[in-house]
Amino acid sequence: MDILTHLKSQAEQFEILDLQNETTTIEYEANQLKTCTVAETKGTAVRVIRKGQLGFSASTDPAALEKLAANALESAAYGDPAPFSFADPRPAPIVHTFDRAVADLPIARLVEIGREILDLILPVEPNARCNVSLERSLVSASIRNQKGLDVAFRTSPLSIGVEIDRIEGDDVLILYDQLGTTLWEDDYLGFVRRLVQKLERARTITSIKPGKMPVLFAPTGTLALALPLSEGLNGKEVYKGTSPMRGKVGEKLFDEKITVVDDGTIDGKFASASYDDEGVPHRRNVLIERGVLKGFIYDLKTAAQSGVESTGNASRGGLFAPPQPSFTNFILQPGETPLQEMLAGIDEGILVEDLLGLGQGNILSGAFSNPLALAFKIEKGEIVGRVKDLSIAGNIYDLLKNVAAVSQEAQWVYSTFYAPYVLIEDMMVAGKNQ
Amino acid sequence: MRDRIQEALKHSRADYTEIRIEEKETTRVVFRGRELETANANIDKGGIVRCLIRNKGWGVATFNNLDDLLTKVDQAYQCALVASVPEPVELAEVEPVQQVVTAQMGRDFRDVSLAEKKAVAERYNQIVLGFSDKIIDSQAAYSDSFSRIILANSEGTYIEQEKPAVVVGAFAIARDGDNVQQAHESFASTQGFEYVLDKDELARKAAQKAVELLSAKPVKAGVYPVVIDQMLAGVFIHEAFGHLSEADFVYENPKAREMMTLGRRFGKGILNVFDDGSIPNLRGTTLYDDEGTPARRNWLIRDGVLVGRLHSRQTAAKMGEPASGNARAINYRFAPIVRMTNTAIDNGTTSFEDMIKDIELGIYACDAYGGQTQLENFSFSSGYAYMIRKGQIAEMVKDVILAGNLFTTLDNIDAIGNDFKWLNTGGGCGKGNQYPLPVGMGAPHIRIQNVVIGGE
Numbered sequence: 001m002d003i004l005t006h007l008k009s010q011a012e013q014f015e016i017l018d019l020q021n022e023t024t025t026i027e028y029e030a031n032q033l034k035t036c037t038v039a040e041t042k043g044t045a046v047r048v049i050r051k052g053q054l055g056f057s058a059s060t061d062p063a064a065l066e067k068l069a070a071n072a073l074e075s076a077a078y079g080d081p082a083p084f085s086f087a088d089p090r091p092a093p094i095v096h097t098f099d100r101a102v103a104d105l106p107i108a109r110l111v112e113i114g115r116e117i118l119d120l121i122l123p124v125e126p127n128a129r130c131n132v133s134l135e136r137s138l139v140s141a142s143i144r145n146q147k148g149l150d151v152a153f154r155t156s157p158l159s160i161g162v163e164i165d166r167i168e169g170d171d172v173l174i175l176y177d178q179l180g181t182t183l184w185e186d187d188y189l190g191f192v193r194r195l196v197q198k199l200e201r202a203r204t205i206t207s208i209k210p211g212k213m214p215v216l217f218a219p220t221g222t223l224a225l226a227l228p229l230s231e232g233l234n235g236k237e238v239y240k241g242t243s244p245m246r247g248k249v250g251e252k253l254f255d256e257k258i259t260v261v262d263d264g265t266i267d268g269k270f271a272s273a274s275y276d277d278e279g280v281p282h283r284r285n286v287l288i289e290r291g292v293l294k295g296f297i298y299d300l301k302t303a304a305q306s307g308v309e310s311t312g313n314a315s316r317g318g319l320f321a322p323p324q325p326s327f328t329n330f331i332l333q334p335g336e337t338p339l340q341e342m343l344a345g346i347d348e349g350i351l352v353e354d355l356l357g358l359g360q361g362n363i364l365s366g367a368f369s370n371p372l373a374l375a376f377k378i379e380k381g382e383i384v385g386r387v388k389d390l391s392i393a394g395n396i397y398d399l400l401k402n403v404a405a406v407s408q409e410a411q412w413v414y415s416t417f418y419a420p421y422v423l424i425e426d427m428m429v430a431g432k433n434q
Numbered sequence: 435m436r437d438r439i440q441e442a443l444k445h446s447r448a449d450y451t452e453i454r455i456e457e458k459e460t461t462r463v464v465f466r467g468r469e470l471e472t473a474n475a476n477i478d479k480g481g482i483v484r485c486l487i488r489n490k491g492w493g494v495a496t497f498n499n500l501d502d503l504l505t506k507v508d509q510a511y512q513c514a515l516v517a518s519v520p521e522p523v524e525l526a527e528v529e530p531v532q533q534v535v536t537a538q539m540g541r542d543f544r545d546v547s548l549a550e551k552k553a554v555a556e557r558y559n560q561i562v563l564g565f566s567d568k569i570i571d572s573q574a575a576y577s578d579s580f581s582r583i584i585l586a587n588s589e590g591t592y593i594e595q596e597k598p599a600v601v602v603g604a605f606a607i608a609r610d611g612d613n614v615q616q617a618h619e620s621f622a623s624t625q626g627f628e629y630v631l632d633k634d635e636l637a638r639k640a641a642q643k644a645v646e647l648l649s650a651k652p653v654k655a656g657v658y659p660v661v662i663d664q665m666l667a668g669v670f671i672h673e674a675f676g677h678l679s680e681a682d683f684v685y686e687n688p689k690a691r692e693m694m695t696l697g698r699r700f701g702k703g704i705l706n707v708f709d710d711g712s713i714p715n716l717r718g719t720t721l722y723d724d725e726g727t728p729a730r731r732n733w734l735i736r737d738g739v740l741v742g743r744l745h746s747r748q749t750a751a752k753m754g755e756p757a758s759g760n761a762r763a764i765n766y767r768f769a770p771i772v773r774m775t776n777t778a779i780d781n782g783t784t785s786f787e788d789m790i791k792d793i794e795l796g797i798y799a800c801d802a803y804g805g806q807t808q809l810e811n812f813s814f815s816s817g818y819a820y821m822i823r824k825g826q827i828a829e830m831v832k833d834v835i836l837a838g839n840l841f842t843t844l845d846n847i848d849a850i851g852n853d854f855k856w857l858n859t860g861g862g863c864g865k866g867n868q869y870p871l872p873v874g875m876g877a878p879h880i881r882i883q884n885v886v887i888g889g890e
Contacts, residue, residue, distance in 0.1 A: 032520065033491075036513035039767065040497040041480075060498040061457070061479035071475040074548045078463075078473035111516050320476050 003046070003065045008146065010073055013049035015086045015145040015278070019319055021137055026110045028132040031118055036107060043319045046072040047086070054082035054301075056322045084304030086145040092274040092281035096267040097155040101184040103138045105158070110134045113188065117162060120192050125199050131163040143279035151279050155182045157270060159415060162192060164199065171388075173202055174373060175354065177220065180270030180415025194411075198353060201376060204385035208377045210431035214349030214404070215392065215424045216342060216378065219411040221352035222419040224370060226330055228363040228396045229260060233287050235298035235313075235325045239305045242364055244397055245293055252292045255403040257335050260288040262297055264312065264328030270415040271328040278314040278323055285311050299325040327416070334420040335406025342405050342423050344381040350429060351376040351383060352392065369393035391430050399424055435500075439586045442503035448485035448493075448511050450525060452587040454724060455481040455500065456766040459544060460579040463552050465559035467571055473552055480766045485510040488524070491517025496767050526750035526757040528727045530590035535721050537596035540626030543578045551576050554602060554630060558637035562606045565641030568648060570614075573605040574637065576630070577860075583724075591726040599623075599717070599872060601860035602630040604637040608644035615650075615832070617643035617817060620860035622872070624715050643801075643818055650832040653819065653887055659796040660836065660885040661789055664855040666816055668875030669802035671707060672777050672863070674812040674840050675700075679709070679734050679742075680760070680772040680865075681749035693810065698740045701844040704782055707735040709744055711759055711775030716856055718777075718874035724770035725761040732758045735844075746772050764868040771866060776874030782850025789849050789881045796822040797887060799834050813837040835888045843882060851878030 007014040021041040027034050043060035046068055055076025059068040114132045121128055135158070142152040161178040175198060179191045217225065237243040245253065264272050264282035275281055278300050286294050298306065299314035302325050315326035355370035371391040376383045407421035439453050457479045464472040480498040483506045487493075493513025495506045543551075559574035578600040586592045603620035619640040623629035662670065677683065684690045711720045711729030721729050725747050732742050745753070746761035749772055761770035790798065801817030819834040820827050855876060862870020 026516070033516070033518050035492060035494065035769075036516050037494040037496070038509045038513055039495070040499065042498040056474050057476060059477035059479075061477050062499075064477050064479070067477060071477070075474040078470055078548065078552055107512065107516050320478070 003044070003069050004144065006066070006069050007046070007048060010069070011048040011050040011076065013086050013146050015047045015143065017045045017277070017316075018142045019043055019045070020140045023135060023137040024107060024110065026107065026114055026134040028114050028118065028130065030129045030131070031122065033111060033114065041319065044068060045316070045319050047322065048072045048076050049082045049085070050076040052081055053077070053079040055079045058320045060319065082301070084300045086147060087143075087149050087279040087300065087310075088147055089149045090281055092151070093265045093283070095265050095272050095274045095282065097153075097182040097272050099156050099183040102136055102156040102158045102182070105136050110136065113160070116189060117160070117192050120189060120196055121164060121199070124196050125164070125166055127166055127168065128199070129165045133161040135159050141277075143275070145279065149279045151275050153274050155273055157182050159270070160188065162195060164195060166199065173199075175199065177413060178415050181268055182270060182272060183268035185268070198374060201383065202374060202386040206377050206385035206387060208348070208350065208387045208390070208429075210390065210429050212426050212428055214346045214378075215427040215429065216346065216349060216351045217422040217424070218351055218353045219417075219419040219421065220354055220413045222332060222422055223358055223414065223417060224352075224355050224368050224392075225396050225400065225422065226332060226417060226419065227359050228366045228368060230327050230330055231364045232366065233260070233296050235296040235302040235306060235311075237364060238296050239302050244366055245296070248293050249295060250293065253397070254288060254291040254400040256291040257403045257406045258288055258291050258400055259286070259333035261286050261331040261333060262311070262313065262327050262329070263331055266329060269329045269412075276312045276314040277316045278310070280310045280312040280314060282312045282328060285313075297325050297327060299323050330417050332419040332422070334408055334410040337405040337407055339407045339409045339421055342407055342421060343378060343383070346378045347380060349378045350387060350390070351378055355392075366395040366397040367393075368396070389431060392427065393430070394427060399427065435584065436592065438503055439584065440592075442507045443586060443588045445504055446485060446507045446511060446588060448514060448588075449488045450486040450588055451507060451510070452484045452585070452725070453481060453503065453507070454763075454766055455584040456581055458579060458581040458765070460577065461543075461548065461551055462575070462577040463548070463555045464573065464575045465555050466573050468563070470552070473548060475548065478765070481506070482766045482769065483507050483510040484769055485514045486523060486525070487511070487514040487517070488522045489519075490514050491519040491523060492769070493517065494769050523748060524751035525747040526745070528725070528747060528757050531593055531722065531726055531728065532591070533593050533722065535593070535595040537580070537598045538625070539598055541628045543598070543600050543627040544580055546627050551578070558602060558604045558633065561634055561637035562604050562641045565606070565638060566608070566645050568608045568610055568645050569606055569641055570609045571607040575601075575603045577601050585722065585724065585726050587726060593722045593726055595720075595722060597624070597720070600627060600630050602633055602636070603860055604640040606641040606644040608641075608648050610648045613648055615644050615647035617641070617647065622717050622858050622860040624717070624719070646830055647818055647832050650818070650830040652833045653797065653831040655888055657884055657886055659793050659881065659883050660887070661793075661796065661798045661822065661879055661881045662816070663798070663800040663879055664853070664877045665801045665857055665859075666799055666814070667779055667877035667880050668857045669805070670814060671779050671877060672774060672873065672875050673805055673814070674807050675707065675734075675844070676709070676774050676777045677807065677865075678840070679744050680774070681743050681745045681753060682772045684743060685749060685752055690809065694740065694743065696740055696742070699738055700735050700740050700841065701738040701847055703738045704850050705735055705738045705844065705847055706733070706780035707778065708733050708780060709760070709774050709777045713776055716776045716874040717858060717872045718775040720762065720775055723759045723761045724763045725757070727757045727759040727761065729759040729775060732760075744772055744774065746770060762871060764871050768868050771868065773865060773871055774863065774873050776856070776876065778854075778856070778876035779850065779878065779880065781852060781854035781878050783852050784849040784881075785852055786879050789851060789879060790822050790827065791825040793822045793825060797831070797834060798822050798827055799836065810840040811838070812840060836885055837888060838886055843885070846883045846885070847880055848883055849881035851880060854878040
């Protein structure tokens with residue numbers, strides 16, 4: 001039976017997502033190749049709107065399509081009122097996210113890349129224990145609905161995650177970063193070199209007197225600022241009334257050096273694709289422009305609830321979860337100032353590379369409070385050594401009102417974040433026993 | 435299917451090959467506050483092939499398309515070829531088994547409409563919300579899952595098992611000014627839909643505890659004799675001790691290996707602890723584990739002495755001990771790892787009255803609200819607690835956190851109750867990426883001397 005025909009006769013609206021995913025994973029644990037896994041997922045998720053109510057069901061059993069349709073219809077009998085309709089067929093931008101060179105990477109090559117990574121780290125830091133995870137996938141998705149939408153797209157995500165633990169006596173240093181791309185990246189070791197540079201720099205330990213000082217966030221460190229922003233800019237939180245930015249579109253909330261963009265249309269990036277998970281074309285969404293709030297990210301449902309259009313930000317956490325609004329690639333726009341100039345202007349301050357416990361606590365309120373996993377002291381414009389046992393806390397809705405400088409230089413970090421260096425002139429840095 | 439599985443196994447070039455196929459139907463209904471948050475059913479069907487090349491290692495392939503098992507076996511084999519174990523992998527001997535285990539349910543929840551399942555969750559949600567005007571938020575959930583699992587390996591094992599589970603839970607948040615308290619109760623059964631129908635008391639208890647906690651005073655920090663109820667004792671033995679008994683943890687960690695030497699005294703002679711996946715109808719029961727090893731009773735502590743641990747076939751061979759039936763996976767997307775089944779402190783002889791009657795000042799701590807363990811150090815929050823004064827249960831107190839060293843604490847257990855109970859709660863255990871795995875816990879009341887209680 002064709003599930004489409006069946007649903008057509010039973011519900012006002014329907015949407016069928018077919019998802020196929022082949023993933024090969026190579027994992028090194030403590031510098032040893034531990035496992036190799038090939039995982040193939042294939043399934044169908046259905047949403048229906050029947051008598052104005054939304055239903056959902058998913059299945060990985062191709063023989064159970066009838067049951068899948070029945071489950072979705074039964075779910076709709078108890079579903080939320082659906083004040084929206086599924087996506088209209090619309091032309092989407094051409095986004096390059098499929099690369100044979102990635103999709104065809106042989107297992108042996110992934111194993112070799114893992115070796116190359118260890119060969120960069122271990123000669124510099126023989127005591128390091130590295131966990132390296134290399135994962136390449138081939139994802140094909142198609143979305144159809146009652147409006148005649150029928151789109152198919154495929155991506156070839158490659159992600160390489162590197163975690164380095166260095167334990168010497170009581171000193172524990174844990175570093176993590178991840179490369180994520182959908183097109184082959186010639187400089188696939190660039191992020192590992194940056195990790196190695198951090199390890200080398202961290203050898204010199206120094207100290208700093210806690211208190212108010214200039215704090216320079218490295219691209220990895222800006223995540224402390226970006227996570228509360230990404231929550232506050234989420235249309236779901238805005239609709240629920242929990243975002244502090246609710247009702248403030250058009251207002252200047254931040255320093256004019258702050259511009260935030262969600263962009264799922266950049267070729268080759270990890271969260272890029274022509275369409276979102278409801279078949280709405282991805283687009284470039286400028287959310288904060290020179291400090292002024294321009295808008296939020298929405299999927300179809302939250303957009304309808306809020307009386308606006310979807311921004312193409314529907315995302316599903318796998319087959320078995322219904323779509324939710326979520327960022328694609330999060331971009332904190334680079335600024336005007338060369339990094340060297342920012343450093344040169346700091347007499348005594350810290351460079352924040354990595355924080356512990358990101359995302360914990362009530363970050364929706366803008367507040368964050370994190371111990372620093374890796375920070376360096378800046379003295380008279382020079383990075384002089386690692387400082388330990390410090391923590392920072394603050395609220396981004398205060399901190400980002402006055403930004404001293406944003407660097408020209410920027411990096412992709414943790415796969416989906418693009419960020420520059422951000423300098424906050426006067427921020428409280430706490431010591432261990434304060 | 436059986437023919438195709440056996441055909442695929444026959445063609446494998448690996449030293450050992452294992453195929454597991456799982457078909458699972460789940461339903462979930464959740465009320466939150468006055469809103470119905472979720473009401474849907476999903477179907478998940480797929481398989482996993484594991485190949486072992488002794489001098490190389492394991493290769494794994496997981497999939498939804500069951501049409502071409504031969505290709506999947508080859509994929510897993512190719513994966514195993516790239517592995518590079520430092521020493522050859524051996525598997526402990528297990529007698530090949532051919533067996534079909536069917537579920538015995540009263541009313542099969544697969545035949546129950548979503549409307550009726552929704553009504554169950556709605557009823558418990560109403561009970562929580564209607565209990566008191568101090569209740570400001572609630573959550574009530576109904577969920578069920580029915581799995582049919584086929585396990586076959588190249589040594590001749592072929593096992594089909596059906597695993598049903600139905601769970602209800604109620605969660606209450608009460609508020610009085612800035613004082614916010616919460617309580618949670620859940621119940622799980624493997625025996626059919628009717629077993630979750632008469633649980634009004636469970637919803638009422640969650641609401642009542644949350645409201646009662648509003649007027650409870652924080653406990654005064656100090657060192658006390660503490661009596662813990664079956665629930666807290668069960669969670670304690672699972673978290674603080676059980677995980678250390680998992681052999682994969684022991685053999686990868688030199689410090690743990692030293693700590694967990696068999697024959698080491700762990701407590702007084704009255705202390706007996708076991709793990710047993712063979713007891714019918716418990717949450718963690720699995721008559722054959724995900725490597726086909728039959729479940730059995732594994733004594734971990736006998737008369738106060740460490741006598742055993744939990745194994746997969748690989749860890750058993752590595753440590754020269756027998757496989758114990760504890761290789762488990764949450765679903766077909768994962769290879770099995772060493773896990774608990776139903777873990778318990780065995781029944782003792784002391785009545786609850788005798789346990790508290792000589793306590794001048796102590797604490798009766800009930801229910802577990804969460805905890806952390808790090809090697810031998812643990813910290814647990816009890817859900818609620820009472821002071822014991824002059825041999826009597828007295829006023830309720832809150833924020834009771836038990837912290838300490840596992841060995842000291844086990845050694846300080848000086849009375850074990852005669853009121854053993856299996857806890858039929860609905861939670862699950864997490865390890866690695868695999869969560870939630872259904873596990874059972876059981877214990878009688880136990881008394882522990884000199885417990886450090888944090889607080890004001």
